[in-house]
Amino acid sequence: MKKLIAVIALALPLAAQDGFDFSRLDKLGANTDNKVTVTLDGDLLKMAAGFLGDSSDADTKAIVNSLKGVYIRSFKFKQDGMYHEADLEPLRAYLKQGRWSRIVEAREDGENAEIYILPETGGRLAGVAIISAEPREVTVVYIAGSLKPEDVAKMSGSLGIPDLGRQRNRLRAPEKKAAPKQEED
């Protein structure tokens, strides 16, 4: 019984991150400050979709609404060999399971790019994963959801998101009192 509880306790965080614990990849960036980490799932994705501006077309909103999770880990290094290729193995092992299939593998001069897809019925994809490993840069992209292969290209761009900087400044700094108007001569 205790074993069952332990298994469930371990499985819950994994299930919450769509089958793979992406925090396991964070050690790739142990030797750099130049990193991008994105973890968007569930409610956060819905909030992001709700924030898309009016200029976003219905297609884009539908695509974003169909996403279940977006995970990015991207690290850039000052020198070669500052990360361990072996740290990518847990993800590769995960992507070898189930219906995932590697559709692209490109190796060139110490650079390696792999694209994996998780096919769904009706020619759609349930997930896309990209692993790009270069001597000074390593990037992992994992998108889960019900996607058409061409959807990813459609989603790029500003998505009609309004000026985020202004909104953030409004939160950080209290509103300054308006300067008194100078009388015009």
Added chain:
Amino acid sequence: MSFEDDVRHSLRRESPPEGFAAKVLARAAALEAVKPTPKVVVMPVWRRPAAWAIAAGVTVAALIPAGMNEYRVRQEAKAADAARQLVLALDITRIQLQKTKEKLQKASKQHAL
């Protein structure tokens, strides 16, 4: 004496003793003076439960809109941040797909040679 004479004698009219009316009036006045007046207890405002309830209601009514506004602003900021992350994630995805495509094209050219 006959029975009728006894009744008549018993029911004969007699004048009240001297000062009777004055005594009755004096007694009535004395009773009136003794009668207790109802007590009105005036409690301070801070000891009235109803006052507290009204004050609490007014305070809550004033705080709810402010709290709701603060919550809305925070949620908007969270959504904006999520949207910004989404755009960044999709840009990185697009760049990585482009880079992979270029590597494939380069590899296929080298193969052809």
